[in-house]
Amino acid sequence: MAAPRILVVDDEADLRELLEITLLKMGLDVDSAATLRQARALLDEHDYALVLTDMRLPDGLGLELVREVSAAGTGTPIAVITAYGSAENAVVALKAGAFDYISKPVALDALRVMVRSALKLLEAPPAPAGGAAPGSRMIGSSPAMAALRAQIGRLARSNAPISITGESGSGKELAAREIHALSSRASKPFVAVNCGAIPETLMEAEFFGYRKGAFTGAAEERDGFFQAANGGTLMLDEVADLPLPMQVKLLRAIQERRVRKIGATAEEPVDVRIISATHQDLARCVEQGRFRQDLFYRLNVIELALPPLRERLDDLPVLAATILARLAGPDQAALGPGVLEALRAYSFPGNIRELENVLERALAFANDGVIEVGDLSLKAARPVEGGGGGVQSAAATLPPSLTQPAPVPAQVQDTGQPPAALSAQLAGAAQLGPTGLPSNLPEYLNQVEREIIGRALQQTQFNRTQAAALLGISVRQLRYQIQKLEICAPDDHA
Numbered sequence: 001m002a003a004p005r006i007l008v009v010d011d012e013a014d015l016r017e018l019l020e021i022t023l024l025k026m027g028l029d030v031d032s033a034a035t036l037r038q039a040r041a042l043l044d045e046h047d048y049a050l051v052l053t054d055m056r057l058p059d060g061l062g063l064e065l066v067r068e069v070s071a072a073g074t075g076t077p078i079a080v081i082t083a084y085g086s087a088e089n090a091v092v093a094l095k096a097g098a099f100d101y102i103s104k105p106v107a108l109d110a111l112r113v114m115v116r117s118a119l120k121l122l123e124a125p126p127a128p129a130g131g132a133a134p135g136s137r138m139i140g141s142s143p144a145m146a147a148l149r150a151q152i153g154r155l156a157r158s159n160a161p162i163s164i165t166g167e168s169g170s171g172k173e174l175a176a177r178e179i180h181a182l183s184s185r186a187s188k189p190f191v192a193v194n195c196g197a198i199p200e201t202l203m204e205a206e207f208f209g210y211r212k213g214a215f216t217g218a219a220e221e222r223d224g225f226f227q228a229a230n231g232g233t234l235m236l237d238e239v240a241d242l243p244l245p246m247q248v249k250l251l252r253a254i255q256e257r258r259v260r261k262i263g264a265t266a267e268e269p270v271d272v273r274i275i276s277a278t279h280q281d282l283a284r285c286v287e288q289g290r291f292r293q294d295l296f297y298r299l300n301v302i303e304l305a306l307p308p309l310r311e312r313l314d315d316l317p318v319l320a321a322t323i324l325a326r327l328a329g330p331d332q333a334a335l336g337p338g339v340l341e342a343l344r345a346y347s348f349p350g351n352i353r354e355l356e357n358v359l360e361r362a363l364a365f366a367n368d369g370v371i372e373v374g375d376l377s378l379k380a381a382r383p384v385e386g387g388g389g390g391v392q393s394a395a396a397t398l399p400p401s402l403t404q405p406a407p408v409p410a411q412v413q414d415t416g417q418p419p420a421a422l423s424a425q426l427a428g429a430a431q432l433g434p435t436g437l438p439s440n441l442p443e444y445l446n447q448v449e450r451e452i453i454g455r456a457l458q459q460t461q462f463n464r465t466q467a468a469a470l471l472g473i474s475v476r477q478l479r480y481q482i483q484k485l486e487i488c489a490p491d492d493h494a
């Protein structure tokens with residue numbers, strides 16, 4: 001089989017030669033051009049496995065070539081070489097469709113990594129029509145989902161950082177997994193990190209790893225998330241929760257593509273595609289000084305916005321059927337009359353995760369696997385249209401004791417009740433033994449905490465920032481507790 005052919009476009013003879021030699025040593029065929037005009041002529045004649053172009057050329061910008069190659073739709077990846085420190089150029093090129101970029105002075109190990117990554121695209125089967133990865137769990141064929149799939153298919157063929165936005169439970173992690181699964185990185189790890197769930201003091205060690213003896217307790221050398229995701233994809237979920245000092249270190253790691261373990265003297269190269277996600281408005285966080293602008297631009301190269309479930313209600317029937325089949329087994333559960341209408345009328349602030357929870361709970365109440373409207377226990381957030389009727393007022397994702405109208409902690413404190421009485425009042429579902437005492441104190445206290453947090457989430461329509469403010473704790477603490485206590489399973493990673 002002929003060696004893959006690479007086109008190098010650069011007017012600096014020395015650099016061109018260095019690139020040629022490096023690529024030839026990798027066993028590749030190389031053509032070179034010194035101008036856009038020469039490059040276009042070669043592109044007309046040959047198919048290339050990768051085009052590598054400088055940004056400034058005597059007769060124009062490498063960006064023009066990026067646009068032309070992308071527009072040609074041949075799937076040929078094109079990477080740009082940018083001047084040192086010109087991050088904006090790299091971002092513009094990535095937005096225009098460049099596969100990746102490399103900064104001058106060109107580090108040859110980073111160049112080899114990038115070229116290998118581009119060559120893997122040749123091996124990766126093209127994304128199937130409709131863009132679903134094999135074994136994909138992403139369901140839906142509404143216009144919004146079709147557009148999302150097409151975008152995911154395109155993004156999978158690049159190394160550009162992606163920022164996924166969307167409400168809680170709308171499928172951000174699922175979309176990130178889909179991009180990874182469709183990419184040339186699919187055989188390497190996908191590592192999802194919940195930035196809000198890591199204690200600040202452990203962050204550097206968790207992200208970059210540490211050497212043995214780097215600090216008290218570092219008994220063994222350990223890799224961090226970057227090393228664990230090497231060759232693959234690192235998803236930074238709830239990225240807005242990163243503390244500012246960590247943002248600086250992260251920016252450096254992304255820019256340099258190198259990390260240094262705590263206690264190590266040398267940096268090591270890492271090849272990681274970054275996907276970040278948040279349900280917060282990151283641009284607003286920048287305005288408020290809570291998020292660094294330079295990191296924002298680096299992460300936010302390409303934005304993927306996930307629509308909330310209420311904006312793609314056409315997918316409800318297939319989503320509900322698939323979730324039910326997963327919960328109960330094929331053909332073991334069904335929706336009774338009016339149920340779909342009731343679901344359609346609900347606003348689903350917790351999106352698909354909430355739909356999963358609603359159906360799981362309803363199934364527990366259902367007779368013979370047939371879910372009736374009354375089993376749904378939906379919070380009547382929107383009026384039911386078309387006479388679906390019978391929608392009850394209750395929080396679908398929360399334990400039954402939370403569906404009773406109950407005061408928030410602050411309100412209860414206003415009544416002057418002592419904390420112990422408050423706990424007992426809230427702990428409707430926590431079990432007290434015959435002695436009037438809990439038979440398992442830690443579990444009892446967990447249940448109390450679960451209920452209070454659940455209630456705060458319910459009152460704030462699952463807005464974690466507001467819920468944390470209500471409870472007088474930090475968002476980080478709240479996320480940590482949500483994860484630890486498995487409340488509505490919002491974060492099942494990191």
Ligand SMILES: Nc1ncnc2c1ncn2[C@@H]1O[C@H](COP(=O)(O)OP(=O)(O)OP(=O)(O)O)[C@@H](O)[C@H]1O
Pocket residue numbers: 137138139140166167168169170171172173174175237279319352353356490491
């Ligand atoms: N299109 C979809 N088809 C089927 N299931 C989906 C879809 N989108 C999301 N889900 C399911 O909904 C649940 C929540 O999805 P996911 O964790 O990806 O959301 P998220 O936006 O990352 O949530 P959070 O903001 O809380 O981190 C998961 O169980 C996921 O499998």
